[in-house]
Amino acid sequence: xxxxxxxxxxxxxxxxxxxxxxxxxxxxxxxxxxxxxxxxxxxxxxxxxxxxxxxxxxxxxxxxxxxxxxxxxxxxxxxxxxxxxxxxxxxxxxxxxxxxxxxxxxxxxxxxxxxxxxxxxxxxxxxxxxxxxxxxxxxxxxxxxxxxxxxxxxxxxxxxxxxxxxxxxxxxxxxxxxxxxxxxxxxxxxxxxxxxxxxxxxxxxxxxxxxxxxxxxxxxxxxxxxxxxxxxxxxxxxxxxxxxxxxxxxxxxxxxxxxxxxxxxxxxxxxxxxxxxxxxxxxxxxxxxxxxxxxxxxxxxxxxxxxxxxxxxxxxxxxxxxxxxxxxxxxxxxxxxxxx
Amino acid sequence: xxxxxxxxxxxxxxxxxxxxxxxxxxxxxxxxxxxxxxxxxxxxxxxxxxxxxxxxxxxxxxxxxxxxxxxxxxxxxxxxxxxxxxxxxxxxxxxxxxxxxxxxxxxxxxxxxxxxxxxxxxxxxxxxxxxxxxxxxxxxxxxxxxxxxxxxxxxxxxxxxxxxxxxxxxxxxxxxxxxxxxxxxxxxxxxxxxxxxxxxxxxxxxxxxxxxxxxxxxxxxxxxxxxxxxxxxxxxxxxxxxxxxxxxxxxxxxxxxxxxxxxxxxxxxxxxxxxxxxxxxxxxxxxxxxxxxxxxxxxxxxxxxxxxxxxxxxxxxxxxxxxxxxxxxxxxxxxxxxxx
Numbered sequence: 001x002x003x004x005x006x007x008x009x010x011x012x013x014x015x016x017x018x019x020x021x022x023x024x025x026x027x028x029x030x031x032x033x034x035x036x037x038x039x040x041x042x043x044x045x046x047x048x049x050x051x052x053x054x055x056x057x058x059x060x061x062x063x064x065x066x067x068x069x070x071x072x073x074x075x076x077x078x079x080x081x082x083x084x085x086x087x088x089x090x091x092x093x094x095x096x097x098x099x100x101x102x103x104x105x106x107x108x109x110x111x112x113x114x115x116x117x118x119x120x121x122x123x124x125x126x127x128x129x130x131x132x133x134x135x136x137x138x139x140x141x142x143x144x145x146x147x148x149x150x151x152x153x154x155x156x157x158x159x160x161x162x163x164x165x166x167x168x169x170x171x172x173x174x175x176x177x178x179x180x181x182x183x184x185x186x187x188x189x190x191x192x193x194x195x196x197x198x199x200x201x202x203x204x205x206x207x208x209x210x211x212x213x214x215x216x217x218x219x220x221x222x223x224x225x226x227x228x229x230x231x232x233x234x235x236x237x238x239x240x241x242x243x244x245x246x247x248x249x250x251x252x253x254x255x256x257x258x259x260x261x262x263x264x265x266x267x268x269x270x271x272x273x274x275x276x277x278x279x280x281x282x283x284x285x286x287x288x289x290x291x292x293x294x295x296x297x298x299x300x301x302x303x304x305x306x307x308x309x310x311x312x313x314x315x316x317x318x319x320x321x322x323x324x325x326x327x328x329x330x331x332x333x334x335x336x337x338x339x340x
Numbered sequence: 341x342x343x344x345x346x347x348x349x350x351x352x353x354x355x356x357x358x359x360x361x362x363x364x365x366x367x368x369x370x371x372x373x374x375x376x377x378x379x380x381x382x383x384x385x386x387x388x389x390x391x392x393x394x395x396x397x398x399x400x401x402x403x404x405x406x407x408x409x410x411x412x413x414x415x416x417x418x419x420x421x422x423x424x425x426x427x428x429x430x431x432x433x434x435x436x437x438x439x440x441x442x443x444x445x446x447x448x449x450x451x452x453x454x455x456x457x458x459x460x461x462x463x464x465x466x467x468x469x470x471x472x473x474x475x476x477x478x479x480x481x482x483x484x485x486x487x488x489x490x491x492x493x494x495x496x497x498x499x500x501x502x503x504x505x506x507x508x509x510x511x512x513x514x515x516x517x518x519x520x521x522x523x524x525x526x527x528x529x530x531x532x533x534x535x536x537x538x539x540x541x542x543x544x545x546x547x548x549x550x551x552x553x554x555x556x557x558x559x560x561x562x563x564x565x566x567x568x569x570x571x572x573x574x575x576x577x578x579x580x581x582x583x584x585x586x587x588x589x590x591x592x593x594x595x596x597x598x599x600x601x602x603x604x605x606x607x608x609x610x611x612x613x614x615x616x617x618x619x620x621x622x623x624x625x626x627x628x629x630x631x632x633x634x635x636x637x638x639x640x641x642x643x644x645x646x647x648x649x650x651x652x653x654x655x656x657x658x659x660x661x662x663x664x665x666x667x668x669x670x671x672x673x674x675x676x677x678x679x680x
Contacts, residue, residue: 143525144525148490149489149490150488150489150490150523150525150526152525153524153525154524154525183490184493184494185483185484185490185492185493185494185539185543186490186539186542187539187542187543187545187546189573189577190538190541190542190545190546190573190574190577191535191538191539191542191543194538194566194570195531195535195538195539195566198530198531198534198535198538198566199525199526199527199531199535201530202526202527202530202531203525203527203531205527205530206527206530222570222573223569223570225566226534226535226538226565226566226569228569229563229566229568229569229600229605229608230534230562230563230600230601230602230605231602231604231605232600232601232602232603232605232628232632232639233529233530233562233600233601233602233627233628233639234530235602235632235639236601236628236629236630236632236639236640237529237530237627237628239630239633240628240629240630260569260570260572260573261570261572261573261576262570262571262572262573262575262612263572264571264608264611264612265569265570265571265572265608265612267608268569268604268605268607268608271604272602272604272605287573287577288572288573288576288577288580289576289580290576290579290580292572292575292576293579299572299573299575299576300576
């Protein structure tokens with residue numbers, strides 16, 4: 001089967017965004033009433049997914065997508081903890097509805113109610129709720145809740161440990177994913193996302209996080225940011241810094257997805273990183289939509305690039321399925337219980 | 341001939357750093373005397389270069405290096421304009437001494453006295469001094485003088501125009517190069533440098549800078565950060581944003597260097613970007629020093645990777661020489677006047 005490990009609910013019914021707008025309006029004007037999460041009917045949810053992610057997933061031959069709230073909509077830069085809690089819960093509940101309507105095609109990955117510099121109690125509580133009560137299989141972790149000001153400590157800092165303890169206990173991985181950039185120097189999709197991937201990888205090279213949390217697993221999306229293209233740089237820096245080779249030190253716990261939107265990039269990813277650390281993903285209907293006029297292929301149809309990458313059947317099988325089952329054991333357990 | 345467009349004076353005699361330390365000490369304690377730039381003899385300068393950059397340049401078959409002050413030592417985050425002015429001048433004067441001692445092997449590229457949010461008058465004045473009085477052929481432009489807090493506007497903002505006007509008048513390019521990171525989220529060499537390359541490229545995709553400054557030229561180092569690996573992403577984002585294709589819109593004025601420290605990365609760079617927009621560079625004795633234990637090749641011996649990249653003689657000639665002469669016309673004029 002083919003598992004796409006990186007999909008966001010970018011096509012939510014309009015009432016969801018209206019609720020978010022009302023949340024933000026009330027933050028600006030506390031005299032407004034507290035908005036309640038919207039009532040959205042099953043038909044509206046069904047339609048929003050059937051004609052979008054599910055349609056494209058089927059057309060491209062995919063079977064199941066790990067589905068999380070829209071990344072740029074997480075907006076962790078908004079500092080109010082209650083707002084973050086309610087917004088994460090509403091976003092995750094909507095993803096849960098999608099999974100309930102299309103259980104063979106989606107599994108949930110949750111948004112965490114992070115705030116810049118805020119304690120992580122709310123994030124761990126929401127992670128626990130989503131995994132234990134809603135059956136989610138992973139979470140998205142934002143290394144820069146400030147939205148482009150990078151005011152949080154590196155992911156190797158003790159600040160993050162309470163979350164890691166819960167992740168380890170629940171045996172769920174995190175995809176490293178920032179939200180919208182509030183910094184005009186960083187375009188959200190063309191700079192901030194990739195910079196976050198690159199920065200976090202280097203934080204892990206510098207630190208010893210996985211010595212402390214040996215079962216912790218991170219998926220770094222967008223093909224690992226700049227890392228595979230600069231793999232020699234990272235190996236050389238590690239030597240210069242007296243650190244172990246990243247292959248031994250980082251890559252037992254870190255995986256890159258295949259959200260790289262052209263053939264040469266995918267080829268390099270496979271050449272450099274190897275089939276055990278790459279997870280199939282497209283982030284379809286996400287950052288880059290539409291069709292490359294030169295090739296006639298949708299930019300985010302990454303399965304096409306992988307099919308053309310000259311891999312063996314065994315390598316493709318790892319990338320399309322078995323790596324995801326290994327990194328997301330709760331997904332594997334669910335699939336196994338369904339006889340898949 | 342072979343021109344390495346990216347070298348820093350990372351091996352300055354110790355008195356230079358002692359002077360910098362004294363500068364910073366006086367900023368912390370204004371009762372200290374104002375330090376004067378150090379007296380450094382020709383022998384000390386000769387020795388610092390002959391056994392380092394010049395030796396390696398010769399060993400690897402290079403002919404000439406564009407030489408600028410140490411990038412991480414620029415420290416534009418120090419906000420005092422006078423300190424920045426004096427430090428840039430002292431750093432550039434030392435590079436000028438190297439060029440004077442080894443004129444066949446080095447050409448000067450200057451550090452600008454930038455400060456976070458400061459006016460660019462000092463930077464334009466120092467650029468003019470270095471080009472007109474010292475014969476420098478380009479400058480290093482820091483898009484984030486704050487050192488990892490990214491408080492400056494994008495390079496497409498009018499804030500930067502006075503510098504561009506002087507660059508255009510003098511017909512010199514800028515290499516985009518940040519200095520040391522003061523933000524613990526960003527390792528200087530493993531994240532901040534690459535993020536800056538990536539971020540600036542996207543700023544240029546978003547803007548229309550080269551419509552206003554059609555002769556302005558930027559060299560984005562470190563192989564263009566994450567950009568070539570994600571070239572499909574940038575093309576797709578441009579379409580989605582209603583912008584022209586980056587090949588037409590940005591790449592008439594932007595060039596990537598070859599500071600990518602492994603064969604697959606160099607191969608991708610050439611495959612995706614093509615020979616007209618790539619300039620040979622190694623940043624030797626810079627970020628990544630030493631020898632890859634797996635290949636026995638020095639990480640930064642990028643000529644080896646280029647020689648093995650399957651390029652035609654004509655393509656290699658562009659990358660090693662003619663592109664640099666085109667991007668740095670003052671270098672070309674000097675070489676021509678020397679019969680080279």
